[in-house]
Structures are given as structure tokens and as C-alpha cells.
Amino acid sequence: MAYAASHDAHDDHGHHPSGWRRWVYSTNHKDIGTMYMVVSMLSAVLGGGLSWLIRLELAEPGIQFITDFQFYNVMVSAHGLIMVFFVVMPALIGGFGNWFLPLMIGTPDMAFPRMNNVSFWLLVAALILLVLSGIVGSGVGTGWTVYPPLSNIEYHPGPSVDFAILSLHLAGASSVLGAMNFITTILNMRAPGMTLHRMPLFVWAMLITAFLLLLAIPVLAGALTMLLTDRNFGTAFFKTGQGGDPILWQHLFWFFGHPEVYIMILPGFGIVSQIVSTFSRKPIFGYLGMVYAMVSIGFVGFVVWAHHMFSVGLTSSTRAYFVVATMVIAVPTGIKIFSWIATMWGGSISFKTPMLWAIGFIFLFVVGGVTGVVLANAAIAVSVHDTYYVVAHFHYVLSLGAVFSIFAGFYYWIGKMSGRQYPEKLGQLHFWTSFVGVNLLFFPQHFLGVQGMPRRIPDYPDAFTGWNMVSSFGALVTALSTVLFFYVVYRTLTSGEKCAANPWGEGASTLEWTVPSPAPFHTHEVMPKIGSQPAE
Amino acid sequence: MLKNLKALAGLAGVLVASVAAVALAAKPEPWAILFQKPESPVMEQIVSFNDYISIVIILITLFVLALLIIVVVKFNEKANPTPSKNTHNTLLEVAWTVIPVLILVAIGIPSIRILFFMDKNPAAEMTLKVTGHQWYWSYEYPDHGNFSFDSVMVPEADIKDRSVRLLEVDNRIVLPVETDIRLLFTSEDVIHAWAIPALVAKIDAVPGRINESWVRINRPGIYYGQCSELCGVNHGFMPIAVEAVSKEAFKRWTDDKKKQAAGPSGVEVAADAARPTTGSAR
Numbered sequence: 001m002a003y004a005a006s007h008d009a010h011d012d013h014g015h016h017p018s019g020w021r022r023w024v025y026s027t028n029h030k031d032i033g034t035m036y037m038v039v040s041m042l043s044a045v046l047g048g049g050l051s052w053l054i055r056l057e058l059a060e061p062g063i064q065f066i067t068d069f070q071f072y073n074v075m076v077s078a079h080g081l082i083m084v085f086f087v088v089m090p091a092l093i094g095g096f097g098n099w100f101l102p103l104m105i106g107t108p109d110m111a112f113p114r115m116n117n118v119s120f121w122l123l124v125a126a127l128i129l130l131v132l133s134g135i136v137g138s139g140v141g142t143g144w145t146v147y148p149p150l151s152n153i154e155y156h157p158g159p160s161v162d163f164a165i166l167s168l169h170l171a172g173a174s175s176v177l178g179a180m181n182f183i184t185t186i187l188n189m190r191a192p193g194m195t196l197h198r199m200p201l202f203v204w205a206m207l208i209t210a211f212l213l214l215l216a217i218p219v220l221a222g223a224l225t226m227l228l229t230d231r232n233f234g235t236a237f238f239k240t241g242q243g244g245d246p247i248l249w250q251h252l253f254w255f256f257g258h259p260e261v262y263i264m265i266l267p268g269f270g271i272v273s274q275i276v277s278t279f280s281r282k283p284i285f286g287y288l289g290m291v292y293a294m295v296s297i298g299f300v301g302f303v304v305w306a307h308h309m310f311s312v313g314l315t316s317s318t319r320a321y322f323v324v325a326t327m328v329i330a331v332p333t334g335i336k337i338f339s340w341i342a343t344m345w346g347g348s349i350s351f352k353t354p355m356l357w358a359i360g361f362i363f364l365f366v367v368g369g370v371t372g373v374v375l376a377n378a379a380i381a382v383s384v385h386d387t388y389y390v391v392a393h394f395h396y397v398l399s400l401g402a403v404f405s406i407f408a409g410f411y412y413w414i415g416k417m418s419g420r421q422y423p424e425k426l427g428q429l430h431f432w433t434s435f436v437g438v439n440l441l442f443f444p445q446h447f448l449g450v451q452g453m454p455r456r457i458p459d460y461p462d463a464f465t466g467w468n469m470v471s472s473f474g475a476l477v478t479a480l481s482t483v484l485f486f487y488v489v490y491r492t493l494t495s496g497e498k499c500a501a502n503p504w505g506e507g508a509s510t511l512e513w514t515v516p517s518p519a520p521f522h523t524h525e526v527m528p529k530i531g532s533q534p535a536e
Numbered sequence: 537m538l539k540n541l542k543a544l545a546g547l548a549g550v551l552v553a554s555v556a557a558v559a560l561a562a563k564p565e566p567w568a569i570l571f572q573k574p575e576s577p578v579m580e581q582i583v584s585f586n587d588y589i590s591i592v593i594i595l596i597t598l599f600v601l602a603l604l605i606i607v608v609v610k611f612n613e614k615a616n617p618t619p620s621k622n623t624h625n626t627l628l629e630v631a632w633t634v635i636p637v638l639i640l641v642a643i644g645i646p647s648i649r650i651l652f653f654m655d656k657n658p659a660a661e662m663t664l665k666v667t668g669h670q671w672y673w674s675y676e677y678p679d680h681g682n683f684s685f686d687s688v689m690v691p692e693a694d695i696k697d698r699s700v701r702l703l704e705v706d707n708r709i710v711l712p713v714e715t716d717i718r719l720l721f722t723s724e725d726v727i728h729a730w731a732i733p734a735l736v737a738k739i740d741a742v743p744g745r746i747n748e749s750w751v752r753i754n755r756p757g758i759y760y761g762q763c764s765e766l767c768g769v770n771h772g773f774m775p776i777a778v779e780a781v782s783k784e785a786f787k788r789w790t791d792d793k794k795k796q797a798a799g800p801s802g803v804e805v806a807a808d809a810a811r812p813t814t815g816s817a818r
């Protein structure tokens with residue numbers, strides 16, 4: 001019977017359910033990837049909109065329009081949570097990962113297509129819970145780090161924090177299921193001839209990211225559960241006076257939180273590697289070095305967490321260890337930067353939109369990376385900790401790093417995903433306006449930070465006015481540029497030119513460019529054979 | 537008569553302190569792009585170390601930018617129609633692994649030296665205990681009769697000099713210059729962080745724990761800072777202000793406080809009189 005059913009399904013190849021059933025019940029990696037992209041874009045409007053309101057409030061000293069400071073803290077927290085869990089991760093991992101990982105390794109779909117569906121819908125449920133957390137009570141005003149005691153029931157009564165905890169639980173479960181799916185797919189379903197050392201770098205990046213998720217998320221889940229029982233069932237894991245310790249939360253949270261940073265940036269490394277190689281018309285320089293740089297970033301990322309906690313009162317010996325361990329990460333990161341440049345060196349580069357975003361990524365990631373080296377030094381970190389210097393640093397690596405890689409990936413692959421190519425001129429305009437906007441937005445925040453402006457405050461001493469106005473002007477430019485992006489999406493989907501199977505020419509050597517554009521519902525029905533294929 | 541004279545002298549001392557305060561008020565400056573001028577040995581070391589590391593990172597960034605510009609100019613498809621097939625250069629790969637390691641060692645050694653220098657000061661001459669509350673600070677002087685007072689932000693309506701809006705408090709901490717002062721931190725509710733950019737690197741005030749740091753203030757003046765750990769609704773409105781005075785003026789001030797603390801109306805009065813220059817609040 002079961003056999004008969006699966007036989008029927010087999011006959012159905014080429015056809016697929018239509019209407020809402022195609023999406024809600026989807027087990028197709030491309031459809032699920034598309035849905036992840038859509039969720040990411042919707043969340044980006046929400047999370048980006050919040051940041052725009054924050055910059056509007058901070059445009060001038062004094063209170064502009066947010067008179068309820070709890071609401072201000074809620075906006076700051078929601079911006080962080082949404083951007084991390086519902087914009088960057090769904091776009092890079094759920095979106096591009098689902099879409100292109102099977103295509104790149106030459107397999108028809110993910111190893112567990114139904115689990116893929118569950119992953120996606122858990123994420124939607126998580127997003128709904130997070131939005132509800134702002135509606136059911138006074139909101140989560142704890143920052144995305146949810147530090148107790150502020151997040152304890154005494155200081156955040158009402159169900160808001162509980163909703164956020166459950167939201168993160170579901171988002172975490174979604175990520176872990178997705179990670180298991182990616183790991184199984186990559187390790188077992190590669191086309192014949194594609195050894196591990198022949199996999200495209202994007203696939204390597206996804207493999208390492210998946211392992212980081214698999215190991216980091218359970219620690220977050222444990223910590224969240226402890227916080228939930230502290231709040232509701234009388235336990236005292238994080239309560240002083242009852243045998244607990246709020247610093248324990250910080251250790252657990254950052255044991256997850258630091259790998260999380262690499263979870264957000266490694267897929268970006270992968271995308272940029274593909275793009276740099278494609279548009280330079282050269283294979284990646286030092287492929288093995290690139291692979292093992294990512295592997296070592298993944299490893300070391302698990303043993304540096306307390307550099308987020310230099311001011312909590314750790315002994316100097318403890319801090320000295322975390323200083324050294326953190327600085328070690330600069331070495332593999334440097335290898336990646338220089339290998340990208342060496343890939344371009346001697347190349348024949350065409351500066352199409354994806355390449356502009358990739359080069360922008362490389363430069364801005366260097367800027368965010370060197371301030372990371374500064375912050376690795378506990379001595380300096382404690383003087384700028386929790387100031388706008390840190391805000392500038394992590395927005396350079398995430399907002400300008402991870403998000404630039406998302407845009408790079410979008411322009412690189414939209415032809416493959418939709419069958420229509422983006423308008424080149426508008427794409428380049430989007431890049432340049434964004435590049436100017438984000439630098440105006442975030443660079444002055446370094447100055448505010450070293451002068452001492454704390455983060456997460458709704459009003460600031462008058463001396464900080466100048467750079468805050470510049471920063472808010474940058475936010476305006478960035479917002480307009482984002483509107484332009486949505487117009488580009490609209491133009492592409494409605495009147496974009498038909499895209500060839502391989503619009504980029506000989507440089508694009510990975511398998512996704514061997515199938516037609518848009519990629520058909522089922523691809524690689526006959527396994528592709530890999531000869532002297534990619535990279536090496 | 538003598539008593540009155542003494543009181544007058546005490547008042548004069550406070551006045552002198554306020555005059556000195558006009559000479560130096562360490563607070564953020566408009567359009568500034570560098571650290572506030574350091575006024576303690578620890579911050580002097582941190583800032584000079586940051587100067588050094590800033591040069592290193594600016595050079596690295598410019599180096600990468602220069603490489604990118606060369607690539608864009610020399611290796612665009614017009615300038616270089618046929619790409620090379622070169623994907624390896626062992627020497628280069630070893631170089632860009634080893635040279636960053638050397639740079640990091642050159643940064644790490646002074647970094648860790650400062651870390652241990654700023655840690656604790658066993659030779660401290662006095663102690664100030666700091667307690668964070670939602671949303672104000674309170675201070676105790678255990679070595680001077682253990683008097684204490686609360687320090688609350690002066691609301692905007694009572695501020696005359698706009699440059700200290702959100703920075704001024706009703707009762708400033710008074711501390712002597714050129715004295716090694718042990719700082720102890722704790723909190724009564726949530727986590728706060730105590731920070732004065734010109735004097736001390738910040739340290740968290742954590743409930744149930746006591747954190748330790750130290751400061752030596754180089755010269756008289758008023759030093760401003762703000763709470764730097766999200767602590768709830770009024771996180772942005774619990775500033776910190778230190779008034780550093782000469783050792784003699786500090787002794788007069790503590791003697792006064794001790795006397796008031798011993799008086800019938802106790803700590804409340806003491807807290808009120810601890811306000812050296814600014815108007816009332818709360």
C-alpha cells in the first residue's frame with residue numbers, strides 16, 4: 001500500500017500541487033526556499049522599520065515622539081531579535097541554503113523534505129509569537145540578550161517575555177531541524193565525483209553553519225528553559241539570594257550568541273566566494289585554505305564567548321585567555337579576505353551588481369573586522385563596552401556584512417530563482433545608495449562610542465547631537481535605498497528580461513548554472529557527473 | 537566664633553572646589569571623534585594603547601583598500617581581457633597567515649599588561665562603594681564613618697547649563713585627587729554599569745556580587761558618566777558625576793558628613809548637604 005502510494009507520487013513528477021496546497025504542504029526545496037525569502041523580506045520591513053523609528057527618535061536630543069521608554073526598549077529588543085532570527089538567518093540559511101545547496105551538489109532535493117516543511121512553518125509560528133509578545137503585555141524591554149534579572153518576573157511582569165522565550169524556542173527548533181537536514185544532505189547526497197574537497201565554498205559554508213547551529217542552539221534552548229522556569233515555576237537558576245547567578249545566563253547566552261555571529265556571516269562568506277570567482281572568471285585562490293579558514297573560524301567561535309562579558313567582573317586571567325582566543329579568529333578571517341583579493345588579482349573582472357555588493361562586503365567587513373580586533377582587547381573593550389562603538393562594530397559586520405551578502409546573493413541568483421534578470425542600472429544604483437547610506441549611518445557611531453554614548457538610550461546629552469544627526473540622515477538614505485530595492489524586486493518579477501541558464505559566462509562554474517532559468521520544479525533527475533569540477 | 541569661622545572655611549573649600557570645577561568638566565564634546573581626555577593613570581594607558589592600535593588598524597584598512605583599488609583598475613575586463621589561471625602561491629599564503637599573527641602578538645602583549653594593571657589596587661588608600669538602583673546610584677564611604685547618600689539625575693527643568701543635561705546629579709560623589717581609591721560595585725535590583733569615560737573603564741554592578749576596580753584622579757574637576765547596561769525604563773536617566781577636590785577639601789567634606797550623620801536628623805540631611813554645587817532635584 002505504502003509502495004503504491006509512493007508509486008503514484010512518482011507518476012506525478014513534473015506536476016505539482018497548485019494553489020495554496022503547493023506552498024503550505026510544500027516539500028520542495030525551491031518552494032520552501034522562496035517562502036523563507038518572503039518571510040525574511042516581510043520581517044525586514046518590520047525590523048528595519050523599527051530601526052528607522054529608533055533613528056528618528058535619536059535624530060535630535062530630547063524626546064521626539066517616544067514618550068514611553070519601555071516602548072523604546074521594546075523597539076530596540078525587537079529590532080535585534082527580528083533582524084537576527086527572522087531576517088538574516090531565514091534569508092541566508094533557509095532561503096539561499098534551501099534553494100542552492102541541492103542545486104550545487106547535484107541532488108534533486110533535501111534529504112528530509114517533510115522536515116524541511118516543518119522547519120519553515122516553525123519559523124512562521126515563532127515570528128507570530130514574537131509579534132504577539134509585543135501585544136500581550138508591555139513588551140520585551142530587555143534587549144535581544146534578555147539578561148536577567150531585568151528579564152525576571154519581578155522586572156518584566158506579564159506574559160511578554162514568556163512569549164519571546166517560546167518564540168526563540170520555536171525558531172531554535174526550526175534551525176536545528178534545518179541544520180540536521182543540511183548536514184545529512186551534504187554528507188550523503190552529493191553527485192558522484194563531488195568529493196568534499198570539490199564542493200563549492202557556499203556548500204562548505206552551509207555545512208559549517210549547520211554544525212554551529214546544531215551545537216549552539218541547544219545551549220540557548222537550555223538557558224531559555226531555565227529562564228522560563230525562573231519566571232514561572234519558582235526555580236532560581238539566575239536569581240541571586242536563592243543560589244542562582246545572573247552571570248550564568250550570560251555565559252550560556254553567549255556560548256550560543258558568539259557562534260550565532262558566525263552562523264550569520266559564514267553563509268555570506270560562501271556567497272561572496274562564489275560571486276568573486278564568477279565575476280573574476282577565475283577559480284577561487286587557495287580553495288583549501290578558504291575551506292579550513294571557515295572550519296577553524298567555526299571551531300574557535302565556540303571558545304571566545306566571554307569577550308562579550310569583559311565588564312561583568314571576570315578575573316583578569318580569565319579575561320586574558322579570552323583576549324588571546326578572540327584575537328586568534330583574526331587570522332583565518334584575514335586568510336579569507338586576502339584569498340578573495342588574490343582571486344580577483346589577475347582576473348578579468350566584470351563589475352555587475354552582485355560583484356559590487358561582494359566587493360562592498362569585503363571592504364566593509366574589513367572595517368568591522370578591525371574594530372573587532374580593537375574590541376578583543378579587554379582593556380579597550382571595557383572603556384567602550386555597551387557604547388555606540390560596539391553598535392557600530394556589529395552593524396559593520398552584520399548589517400553591512402551579512403546584509404550585503406544577502407543582497408549580493410539576491411542579485412546573483414534572482415535570475416535562476418525567478419527566470420527573470422534584475423535591471424542592471426537600478427541594481428547598481430541600489431548598491432551605491434546603500435553603500436553611502438550605511439556608512440553615513442554607522443561610521444559616526446564609532447565617534448559617539450569613544451566619547452561615551454551608551455547604547456539603548458532614548459535621549460542623549462546635547463554634545464552627541466552632531467554625529468547622531470549625521471547617523472539619522474544616513475538612515476534616511478538607507479531607507480530610501482531599501483525602497484528602491486523593493487522597486488527593483490517588483491520590476492524584476494514583472495518586467496525583467498528572460499534569464500539564460502547561465503547569464504554570467506564561463507566564470508560561473510557551479511552546477512546551478514547548468515539547469516534552465518528559472519530552475520524547474522524538479523532538477524537533477526539524472527545525476528550530474530562531476531569531472532574536474534569546481535574550485536580546484 | 538571659631539566654630540563659625542571653621543564653617544566659613546568649609547564653605548570656602550566647597551566654593552574653591554566649584555571654581556576648579558569650572559576649570560575642568562570632563563564630559564562629551566560636540567563633534568568629537570576621539571576619546572575624552574583621560575584624567576587617571578588607567579585611562580591614560582588605555583587611551584595611549586588605543587592610539588597605537590588605531591594606527592595599526594587604519595594602516596591595515598588602507599592596505600586592503602589599496603589592494604582593492606589596484607584590482608579594480610588593473611584587472612577589470614577591459615584592462616585584462618584574459619584571466620590568469622593562478623590559484624596557488626604557497627609563499628603568499630604563508631605570509632598572510634604569519635604576518636597577521638605577528639601583528640596580533642604586537643597588540644596582545646601591551647593589551648594584557650594593561651589588563652592586569654587596571655585589575656585591582658592592593659595599595660588603595662580609601663574605598664568608595666557604589667550601588668546601582670532602578671534608576672539612581674547610591675554611594676557609601678566605609679572609611680569615613682560609613683555615611684551614604686543617593687545620587688539622582690537633575691531633571692531637565694532644573695538644568696541651567698544645557699551641556700550637562702542628562703549628566704548632572706543632585707548629589708555628586710566627592711573624591712580626593714592623587715589618591716588610590718578602591719571602587720566596589722554591586723546592585724540592589726538589575727544589572728547596571730558604572731562608567732566615567734575620562735576616569736574609569738566601566739564595570740558592571742551585579743546584584744549578589746561585588747566587583748572591584750580602582751581609580752586615581754589626576755586633577756580636580758567634575759567628571760561625568762552614564763549608566764551603561766540596559767537596566768529598564770529609565771536606563772538613559774541615571775548619570776554619574778564625580779567632583780574631584782584636593783585632599784584637604786575632601787577631609788573637610790567628610791568631616792562635615794560625619795558630623796551630619798551623627799546629628800539627630802541623620803542620613804537624610806547628610807544626603808541633602810552633600811550637594812556641593814547644583815540645585816535641588818527629586
Ligand SMILES: [Cu+2]
Pocket residue numbers: 668669671727728729763764765766767771774
Ligand atoms: Cu542602570
